[in-house]
Amino acid sequence: MREYRPNEIEKKWHDIWDERQPFKASNESNKPKFYALVEFPYPSGEGLHVGHPRPYTALDIVSRKRRLEGYNVLYPMGWDAFGLPTENYAIKHKIHPETVTERNVARFKSQLKSIGFSFDWAREINTTDPHYYKWTQWIFLKLYEKGLAYKQEMPINWCPSCKVGLANEEVIQGTCERCSGEVVRKVKNQWMLKITEYADRLISDLDKVDYIERVKAQQTNWIGKSEGAEVDFQIAGKEDKLRVFTTRPDTLFGSTYMVIAAEHPLIEKYKEEITNLDEIHEYQHEVGKKSDFERTELSKDKTGIEIKGLTAINPASGGEIPIWISDYVLMSYGTGAIMAVPGHDTRDWEFAKKFNLPIIEVIKGGDVEKEAFTDTEEGIAINSDFINGMEVKEAKEYMIKWLEDKNLGTRKVNFKLRDWVFSRQRYWGEPIPLIHCDECGWVPVPEKELPVMLPDVENYEPADNGESPLANIIDWVETTCPKCGGKGKRETDTMPQWAGSSWYFLRYIDPFNEEKFASQEALNYWLPVDWYNGGMEHTTLHLLYSRFWHKFLYDIGVVPIPEPYAKRTSHGMILGDNNEKMSKSRGNVINPDDIVRDYGADTLRTYEMFIGDFEKSVPWSENGVKGCRRFLERVWKLQDILVDGEDYTKELESSIHKTIKKVSEDFETLKFNTGIAALMSLLNEFNDHGSIKKEDLKTFIILLNPVAPHITEEMWEILGLEGYLHETAWPKYDEEKTRDKVIDLPVQVNGKVRGTIQISVDESQDIAREKAKADENINRFLEGKNIVKEIFVPGKIYNIVVK
Known part of the structure; x- marks a missing residue:
């Protein structure tokens, strides 16, 4: 027998598989179908590390097993190739993003093939391919036609040094992740997608799918459905009101102050009457350096400024209460204002303690001087006038009705989920297929003219004013209005990376169709995806966005089912040998090429699956x-x-x-x-x-x-x-x-296990009785007693009842 030489063996079988194409799926088959999906990778210049193959190997195992079981298996792969990292690399090294992408894809593909995954490479897709992004643009136009895409002034994180808008994740302690320069807040006109229209369905339809519980929980928590009331707090002596949403209208009598967003427009409106405006402006400047994520999720120290010169009226008690600004309230979330009930909310309690604000207990129980009454869902209303003595549930309902009767508020279902900011002032993304005309407004590019191609440019640097590099290509920007034939200008913002990854699983089904993103017959055959595995870091935004797009496509009749993925599982990360996340900066990245070279791809695959849970x-x-x-x-x-x-x-x-x-x-x-x-x-x-x-x-x-x-x-x-x-x-x-011939049979006496006997699975009750009596431990519970009943289940249990 010759020596085991994995490198020779693996090269041989890769060549055979390339020639024979045994993993190619058919859109027409009398076999049962199985559609396995993994998240397609972003092809970075660094290539794969050993964490990438873990999920791919897992579903490769399932896919290979399914083929052996007689299924027609679709297990595809492609490239999520638009995005900021490639553009940044291109800017730094003066290489066109398209060239960078081609090089990175080639490297990733060679690495994946070396590991022997049974992907159907005949269906390979790439989000930067105009044949692909034509349909991304088509979906956007359908969203626009249905009123689900709109443009709105939005505050963004702006890096003056890089001249670019940043995602919240790219802002670290008020500085740009890339250049470490100070980040400021800047208002930009942004395209938005109305994902909030689907918020309820995105929660309720989780009952229709087989997702692991932690994935369902992340989806539900991110959407953040809550029921309660919107309540109006009159600004004392003014016509304006501050509207707040609360899940606890029963605690309204305990609201002792209000907090509004630092950027709330009423500050500017009443600046002449605010006596500490300089102090407020200074605070606003500091808050402007923080991302929304830092303000809401990372903010530990309570900071804020009282607006001196303005107060609000508590609509329940009629008393005046102070108005503060603080960084943890956002104008972009909810109404930009909250009522603070420090007796029954930890954050409000901490804020009140720091700034010496009143704390009133309005639900009976506890000591407000020692702890906050967080999530008090049970109890009796106290210090609350006409609802005193009511249970929380009854008090909530009564207060909502009272507010509606007095025209001070209304019942409301609220969601933490916000509409999706869809604009990027960058080059390396899908052009948004809209044209602006002074006469007609925004006009869709006709479908027959799709795709709107990304023009070739020499300079990818964004402009000083924050516009996309596309804005500088005058002969591309200036065009004709499709509606009136007059002068028009193309939208120069591009789509975010999320766009292409929101529907890629549909294009795999029919990747070369020029008439539709996929034929109806192919969609009917392959959907839903039977098993989708991905990282937990993508179980909020990516999963939410793709479910939203799919539901929309279902609503307009182009996909046959309302949920795209029948099953969703998730995997843990592979950490470095120092038990930390793999990264270049930590110096603990393992290159799978080295493992394949030194030990073989089969060793890598086996270890990745044997490594642990x-x-x-x-x-x-x-x-x-x-x-x-x-x-x-x-x-x-x-x-x-x-x-x-x-x-x-x-x-x-x-x-x-x-x-x-x-x-x-x-x-x-x-x-x-x-x-x-x-x-x-x-x-x-x-x-x-x-x-x-x-x-x-x-x-x-x-x-x-x-x-x-x-x-x-x-x-x-x-x-x-x-x-x-x-x-x-x-x-x-x-x-x-599979059954053992000889087993250890539990023996009970009067319902309590007193020992076990070794016995053949098909042995009789008489033999079991003899062996039980021969066992010293069991027999001492039988000696001198009469057996009145025996329950004998072969291979399972023997119960003896004595008296």
């Missing part, structure tokens, strides 16, 4: 890699103990059937590590027995094939088995043969 983060271990390589070498050497014979070896048959059952179940429930462990145990049994037959080895390598496809295909060929392994059938187990 798939759903949890785990540290990388070089010793673990070496252990998996040794396992595969032992598999290879099974050829040394092969003897003649066609059926299973009798002494191994039960273990083989148990392993088929265990591996089959574990591969379907993300327990890849225990499935591989079962194969390792069976390998030990084979070696302990000293010989195996061809059928034993055949079954073993089929079970291992989804994890380690190269070595198993090679062994299949060496064994002279018919055809290719990937053309065979997944083994079936006999349930009867």
Whole structure:
């Protein structure tokens, strides 16, 4: 037997697969379909690290198993290639983003192919391909036609140094992540998508899908549905009112101050009457340096300024209360104002304690001087005039009705979810297919003229005024209005990276269709995606956005079902060997190319699945890699103990059937590590027995094939088995043969377990009685007593009732 040389074997099988295309899915098949989906990667210049293959290997295992079970499997791959990182790299190195993208895609693809994933490369897509983004633009136009895309003045994070708007995640403690320069807030006209129109359905339809609970929870929490009332607080002596939303109208009598956003327009309106305007302006400047995320999620220290000269009227008590500004209230979320009830809210309590503001207990229980009454959903209303003595639930309803009767408020369902900011003042993104005409306003580009191509440019630097680099290409910007034929100007903002990734799973279904993004027949056949796996970091925005787009497409009749993904699972990260997240700055990134070169792709795949619980983060271990390589070498050497014979070896048959059952179940429930462990145990049994037959080895390598496809295909060929392994059938187990012949049977006396007896699974009750009496521990509970009843369940339990 020749030595195990993975590099030779793996290259051979990659060439065979490239030639034969065994993983190519068909849109017309009489087989049951299975659509497996992983998040397509952003092709960065750094290439893959060993964390990337973990989810790909997991669904590759499931996909390979499904093919062996007779399914028509679609397991596609593509590139989420528009976006800021490529553009930044292009600006820094003076290389066109398209060139950078092509180079990065080629590197990523070669790495993925070297690992042996069974992707259907015939369906490869790229979000920067005009044939793809034509349909991204088409979907945007449909959203615009239905009133779900609109333009609005919005504050953005602005870096004066980079001359660009930044996402919240790109602002670190008030500075730009890229250049460390100070970030300010700037108001820009932005395209928005009205995702809030779908907020209720995005929550309720989670009941229709098989998502792991933590994914459902993240979706639900991000949308943040809450029921309550909108309440008007009159500004004392003015016509203006401050409207707030509250889930707890029953605590209205406990509202002792209000907080409004630092950028609230009423500050400017009443600046002549505010006596501490300079102090407020200084605070506004400091708040302007923070991103929304820093203001709401990271803000630990309570800061704020009282607006001196303005007060509000509590509509329940009629008393005047002060108005403050603070960074944790945003103009872009809700009404830009809150009523503060420090007796029953932790944040309000901390704020009130810091600034010595009144705290009133209005729900009975606790000590307001020692702790806040957070989430007090039960109790009795006190210090609340006409609702005193009411339970919380009754008090809520009564107050809403009272507010509506007095025209001071109304019942309201609110969502934390905000409309989607869809504009980017950048070059490397999909052009927004709209033209502005002074006479006609915004006019859609006719569908027959799609795609609106991204023009070639030499300079990708954004303008000083924050406009997209496209704004400088006059011959591209200036065009004709499709409606009136007059002068028009193209929109120069581009779409965010989220756009292309919101519908990519649909294009895989029919990637070369020029008439539609996919044919109705193909959509009807493949949808929904049967199993979608991705990182937990994408279970809020990406998952939410793609579900929103899909629901919209369902509403306009172009997809057949309301939810895109039947099942959604998630995986944990692979950390560096120092137990920290892999990153270049930490110096702990492991390149999969090195593992493939030194140990083989099958070793990498096996280790990635054996490393630990798939759903949890785990540290990388070089010793673990070496252990998996040794396992595969032992598999290879099974050829040394092969003897003649066609059926299973009798002494191994039960273990083989148990392993088929265990591996089959574990591969379907993300327990890849225990499935591989079962194969390792069976390998030990084979070696302990000293010989195996061809059928034993055949079954073993089929079970291992989804994890380690190269070595198993090679062994299949060496064994002279018919055809290719990937053309065979997944083994079936006999349930009867998975049962142990001799078991430890629990014996109860009067309902309490008093011991166990070793007994054959098909032994009689009489034999069980004899063995129970022969057991010292059990017999002492039987001696001198009469047996009045016996309950004997073969293979399960033996219960003796005595008196």
